[in-house]
Amino acid sequence: MPRRSATGLAVLLFIVAACSAPSPQVTRPTPVSTTPPDHAPTGLPSGKVLFSKGGLDLWTAAPDGSGRVPVTADGATGGGYLGGKWSPDGTLIAAERAVPGDGGSSLFLVRSGAAPVRLTKPDTFLDGYAWSPDGRYLTYGEVISGGTAAAGGSLAGAIGDVHLYDVTAAVNLIVGPGTHPAFTPDGTHLGYAHITGAIALADLRPLASGTSQELPTQMLVTLADLTRYSTNIAPKGMGLIGGPQFSVDGKLVAYAAIEKGPILEAEQIVYTQEPVAGAPPKLWVIGKTGAIHHVADLRWSPTAPVLAYSIINAQPHHHWLSVIDPVGGQRRELYDSQKHFLDFTWSPDGAVLLVQVDDGDEWLYFQPDRAGPVGRVTPGGWRPEWCRCAPRV
Secondary structure: OOOOOOOOOOEEEOOOOOOOOOOOOOOOOOOOOOOOOOOOOOOOOOOEEEEEEOOOEEEEEEEOOOOOOOOOOOOOHHEEEEEEEOOOOOEEEEEEEEEEEEEEEEEEEEEEEOOOEOOOOOOOOOEEEEEOOOOEEEEEEEEEEOOOOOOOEEOOEEEEEEEEEEOOOEOOOOOOOOEEEEEEEOEEEEEEEEEEOOEEEEOOOHHOOOOOOOOOOOEEEHHHHHHHHHOOOOOOOOOEEEOOOOOOOOOOEEEEEEOOOHHHHHEEEEEEEOOOOOOOOOEEEEEOOOOOOOOOOOEEEEOOOOOEEEEOOOOOOOOEEEEEOOOEEEEEEEEEEOOEEEEEEEOOOOOEEEEEEEEEEEEEEOOOOOOOOOEEEOOOOOOEEOOOOOOOO
């Protein structure tokens, strides 16, 4: 299989806007990285890691890489599994697959002892997917034209919809035009990258009545807004926007955007703000973009308002892992390497970050409060997803 360039996808669109000054930020210097020990750290949090073994089938392992067990066995015949996400109770898996003959990746629902159920249509691109906190709904972005698979988004001009699939009733609802959706922690709202070049927030509470087919939706921020906030950093204006991610307490939303102009010269900025329309964002400049598909992969800690991201920068060509503390106003670089990586996952207690390094096929372990890996395991596994997977109560 060709090298993957991303872990997650979102719509990115051009739009013109006006200007004003950005908010300040504080950057903490990076301590000197050290060579990791040739084993996993001791005392790792519990849980299990779901991953793709070479893009063929899904496997699970203990967090230290031991006890590897296959989960699927039909990858060679029905299409390789590129990655997957557990449902909150661990009974189902939403899986991304590369179906032979299709032009893009597809989303399947995998149940133990049953044939996988395909949710996306043939010859479309899966552009982000996520479980609702209670596991009843599975949301996903489906690009039907104009886009290619990418790391937090797809090419400008992509056309597609955000879907909401009721796992219990097997009912599929279109939420709105866009991609790369994410639930708020309480499950009452769904954020996504809107086709107009904005972060949209749909209210899901009318679904409880069983009668609503249209969900009230507001725009939290647009590219025009971001251009005004970012003019001192990106004078050409912001042209591409990625999908949102919500902090565990629901008080912050994060998203990334890229400056207009030649992509190798374009600045990429991560924004954090309250999930309220018109709330001013904090700006975190993370460097020049390596390519149009190298959009920052954003993931909040599952226990604290700390945001981790991975990115590929063009100048110099390096892969980076960093964390942002929006409350404390700090950004810390944990790792940079010429080796290819983008995929990472948090431990359920937020104490450890596990990174898949494709060159060499290894897992590296990091702590969010210090630079440099604290452990290493080979082999690794594509798109690791660390889950405690507790039963519903």
